[in-house]
Each structure stands twice: as C-alpha cells, then as structure tokens.
Amino acid sequence: MDFNANKAIYLQIAAYVCDHILLGTWKVDDKLPSVRELAVQLEVNPNTVMRTYDLLQQKEIVVNRRGVGFFVTDASVSNVKAYRKAVFLEEDLFPFFRNIYLLEISLDELKQRYHNFIEQNFKNNEL
Template sequence: MEFNDNKAIYIQIAEHICEHIMLGTWKAEEKLPSVRELAVQLEVNPNTVMRTYDLLQQKNIIANKRGVGLFVTKESLQHVQTYRKSIFLEEELPQLFRNIYLLDISLEELKTRYQGFIDENFK
C-alpha cells in the first residue's frame, strides 16, 4: 500500500480496510490480521495500526473478541458505507463539484463516463 501526504496514515489504512469490506474481500465475522501482522504487511508502526483498529471499533466496523482477536462485524458493510459516504459527501464531493464547474464538464458527459466505468469494472 502506498501512502500519500494529504491524510493521516491511520485514516488511509482504515479506508483500505473499509474498501476490502465493501468489495467482499473481508467478509462479516471474518478475523482480521493482528496489529503486528498488519503493521509488518503495510510496513508501518504497530501503534498506527492500533489507532486504525481503534477508529474502526468506534465506528462498529470491527469488534474485539477477547482472547481471540479482531473481527469484521455482522453490520460492517452498512457501517462502512455510512462512514465512507459521509467522508465523501463532506470532503471529496465539494472538490469534485468545483472541478466539474471549472472544467465545464456536462452532466451528460459525467453520466456517460460513469456508466462506462461501471460496465468496465463491475460487470
């Protein structure tokens, strides 16, 4: 995973985990890698992964089963979508709208390109 400088690393890792849940790579009630395992895999400090896991627990996306480890919750998909949707609508969409306006991109062109993206990547 490559990190960028515009967001905290623990948030980027949380988004990475959320994406895996939305894509079905990590399913409900599936065990997550330990803090150390994920830290080694992503080449980050274990404290960073711990911070990520804390955030995801607060959002009810993952849960700790004492003595066993961390697991994806049953309702994780709904919680991930709510969490990611709020971030998108509050932070990313205004910038996207700004670019659409400045570049004079029509809604029809957006619709056509969006449909092409869906057809190419998800069908």
C-alpha cells in the same frame, strides 16, 4: 500500499480495510489480520494499525474479541457505507463539484464515464 502525504496514514489504512469489507474480501465474522501482521504487510508502525482498528471499532465496523483479535461485525457493510458517505460528503464533494463547474464537464459526460468505470473495474467485484 502507497500512502498519500496529504492524509493521515491511519485513515488511509481504514479506507483500505473498508474497501476489503465492501468488496467482500473480508466478510461478516471474518478475522482481520492481527495488528502486527497488517503493520508488517503495509510497512507501518503497529501503533498506526491499532489506531485504525480503534477508529473502526468506534464506527462499529469491526469488533475486538479479547485475546482472539479483530473481526468484521454483522453491520459492517452498512456502517462502512455510512462512514464513507459522511467522509465523502464532508471532504470530497465540494472539490469534485468545483472541478466539474470550472472544467465545464456535463452531467451526461460524467454519467457515461461513471458507467464505463463500473463496467471496466467492477466486473468481478474488484478494484
């Protein structure tokens, strides 16, 4: 995983986990990789992964079954969408709109590019 220097690593890992849940790679009641396994896989400190899992547990996206590991919750998909939507609206929307305005990109062009993006990237529900 290539990390962006402008965003905390644990938040980028949270986005990675959320992507897997939204894409159906990890389904309700699936066991997530252990803290150590994910840390090795992503080449990060286990404390960073634990911080990610703590955040996702607070958002009720994952649950810790003591002694067994972390699992995807029943409400994970709706909670991921609510969490990601809030982050998008708070952090990403203003610069997105600003660029649309400054570059004079029409809504029709955006709509067409959006449809092309969906068609090219989500035929098999993968990104």
